[in-house]
Amino acid sequence: xxxxxxxxxxxxxxxxxxxxxxxxxxxxxxxxxxxxxxxxxxxxxxxxxxxxxxxxxxxxxxxxxxxxxxxxxxxxxxxxxxxxxxxxxxxxxxxxxxxxxxxxxxxxxxxxxxxxxxxxxxxxxxxxxxxxxxxxxxxxxxxxxxxxxxxxxxxxxxxxxxxxxxxxxxxxxxxxxxxxxxxxxxxxxxxxxxxxxxxxxxxxxxxxxxxxxxxxxxxxxxxxxxxxxxxxxxxxxxxxxxxxxxxxxxxxxxxxxxxxxxxxxxxxxxxxxxxxxxxxxxxxxxxxxxxxxxxxxxxxxxxxxxxxxxxxxxxxxxxxxxxxxxxxxxxxxxx
Amino acid sequence: xxxxxxxxxxxxxxxxxxxxxxxxxxxxxxxxxxxxxxxxxxxxxxxxxxxxxxxxxxxxxxxxxxxxxxxxxxxxxxxxxxxxxxxxxxxxxxxxxxxxxxxxxxxxxxxxxxxxxxxxxxxxxxxxxxxxxxxxxxxxxxxxxxxxxxxxxxxxxxxxxxxxxxxxxxxxxxxxxxxxxxxxxxxxxxxxxxxxxxxxxxxxxxxxxxxxxxxxxxxxxxxxxxxxxxxxxxxxxxxxxxxxxxxxxxxxxxxx
Ligand SMILES: Nc1ncnc2c1ncn2[C@@H]1O[C@H](COP(=O)(O)OP(=O)(O)OP(=O)(O)O)[C@@H](O)[C@H]1O
Ligand SMILES: [Mg+2]
Numbered sequence: 001x002x003x004x005x006x007x008x009x010x011x012x013x014x015x016x017x018x019x020x021x022x023x024x025x026x027x028x029x030x031x032x033x034x035x036x037x038x039x040x041x042x043x044x045x046x047x048x049x050x051x052x053x054x055x056x057x058x059x060x061x062x063x064x065x066x067x068x069x070x071x072x073x074x075x076x077x078x079x080x081x082x083x084x085x086x087x088x089x090x091x092x093x094x095x096x097x098x099x100x101x102x103x104x105x106x107x108x109x110x111x112x113x114x115x116x117x118x119x120x121x122x123x124x125x126x127x128x129x130x131x132x133x134x135x136x137x138x139x140x141x142x143x144x145x146x147x148x149x150x151x152x153x154x155x156x157x158x159x160x161x162x163x164x165x166x167x168x169x170x171x172x173x174x175x176x177x178x179x180x181x182x183x184x185x186x187x188x189x190x191x192x193x194x195x196x197x198x199x200x201x202x203x204x205x206x207x208x209x210x211x212x213x214x215x216x217x218x219x220x221x222x223x224x225x226x227x228x229x230x231x232x233x234x235x236x237x238x239x240x241x242x243x244x245x246x247x248x249x250x251x252x253x254x255x256x257x258x259x260x261x262x263x264x265x266x267x268x269x270x271x272x273x274x275x276x277x278x279x280x281x282x283x284x285x286x287x288x289x290x291x292x293x294x295x296x297x298x299x300x301x302x303x304x305x306x307x308x309x310x311x312x313x314x315x316x317x318x319x320x321x322x323x324x325x326x327x328x329x330x331x332x333x334x335x
Numbered sequence: 336x337x338x339x340x341x342x343x344x345x346x347x348x349x350x351x352x353x354x355x356x357x358x359x360x361x362x363x364x365x366x367x368x369x370x371x372x373x374x375x376x377x378x379x380x381x382x383x384x385x386x387x388x389x390x391x392x393x394x395x396x397x398x399x400x401x402x403x404x405x406x407x408x409x410x411x412x413x414x415x416x417x418x419x420x421x422x423x424x425x426x427x428x429x430x431x432x433x434x435x436x437x438x439x440x441x442x443x444x445x446x447x448x449x450x451x452x453x454x455x456x457x458x459x460x461x462x463x464x465x466x467x468x469x470x471x472x473x474x475x476x477x478x479x480x481x482x483x484x485x486x487x488x489x490x491x492x493x494x495x496x497x498x499x500x501x502x503x504x505x506x507x508x509x510x511x512x513x514x515x516x517x518x519x520x521x522x523x524x525x526x527x528x529x530x531x532x533x534x535x536x537x538x539x540x541x542x543x544x545x546x547x548x549x550x551x552x553x554x555x556x557x558x559x560x561x562x563x564x565x566x567x568x569x570x571x572x573x574x575x576x577x578x579x580x581x582x583x584x585x586x587x588x589x590x591x
Contacts, residue, residue: 195451199455200449200450202435202438202448209428209431210428212390213426213427215411216410216414216420216426218443
């Protein structure tokens, strides 16, 4: 509270240039970490690529939960749809050009987003959550039953994407996949920064705070949310397609309730409504899942649980949100 | 002649369970009208606004805007037809700045609020109009502060600014001065006096001084029914109005 009061003007004076500069800095930081990841963990590129795919899912969730205030535990439905669509296109229809696969994944994700949005947005609060859980189970079951196309519980294997631009083969070490993922992430990130600062993004933030006020201004709440859900689906679909391309298999876990819930945990850990929080939350969670669990396979989930409780109770705006909130006053104290 | 009216309500009825909250309410307004809607607490004033704006569904009756029947329109469509309201309890976006609020309203009015690229700052003419509205309401100094950080009186002014930014033909103000310290009501009154001359305004208000200065016509609602519709000078003398208020306004015009 006090921290907010101390910085009335500094953060929100908006100029087109200020935003662009901040976004470019964000872009530079992401690129820096991407290069570091490549150099420091050359043997773990597959894992890093997986993190990028999950990150796309968490970013997509941030669009509907963080920016619009829609609660959902079924967001992996959008991700999995993208993954299966890209995989099925490759395996059953011979569409193995990777960028086309990403576009197909995005389109399938968008359709899944539109569909689940149309259902989830009928409810409010708790009923939204229940509807979203129903949706992820329906999607999961549909993929399970349509085993001719999806491979059912065995998963869909045999995805063999072409070289990127006909030049860069997907190699055994996952270098091409990693770079492909990073480029996708940078492009999506730039587009989303544009989106959340646009008039449309402002409208969504308004809906999150007070939908009645928005409708009193003459804007359609449902229409706006559905659009955002569709965009969110496209982003999750890109993440799904990236998994299909990089791992060359798609499993039912990509359409699971667990994955949906984990994505929400990552978002809450990092902080909603900023895009940057999604990065931090995803990395912290995946770090625990992969490195802490390797060190201590029995207690990593306990640690994640403890961390989550600590964040929710002590830093309800998430790690990123809290740092941003407290930083200016710390800064002032030092100078 | 009904063609002169921008806003007409015919025989509006609403019951909540067994409680009749709106009973056979009929009224009409012309461009430029300044009407005060008064009545004791619980008389059904806010409910009337909600029925007219489409936030509640009437049991029967009709609402017309500029001669068009809008009874079955959604709230958003009614806004597009020029009917705008403010809220009795401020409804604003706490994490946005006054500038963003007004910009969003202007974008919405001009059909650009769905644009997915660019920034509101870059829209031509936008800053000029935002500046003008902010200075009209004395909010220029806090234009970049978050709404949660500004005083409630200023938030009330922003409510009015938002309504004005939508350039309505009919404006319904639900107690614009409610919760504003006495020292700041002057600002609100000043803002009201700057409303466009051809706009039809219906203001719900308890502060009788404000009502007498603002309105050329007063409508009194009691228990869901219009019991008086006439000039401000006659309202205090009307026996039914006195009865409805237990005589309080008849003797003392300064009741807040
Ligand atoms: N959604 C609702 N369901 C049931 N009863 C309601 C509802 N909304 C309002 N009422 C009742 O209808 C009556 C009129 O309420 P309304 O808010 O319209 O009064 P008002 O004239 O605006 O009062 P005030 O001056 O206190 O703002 C009250 O008795 C209230 O309790
Ligand atoms: Mg009221």
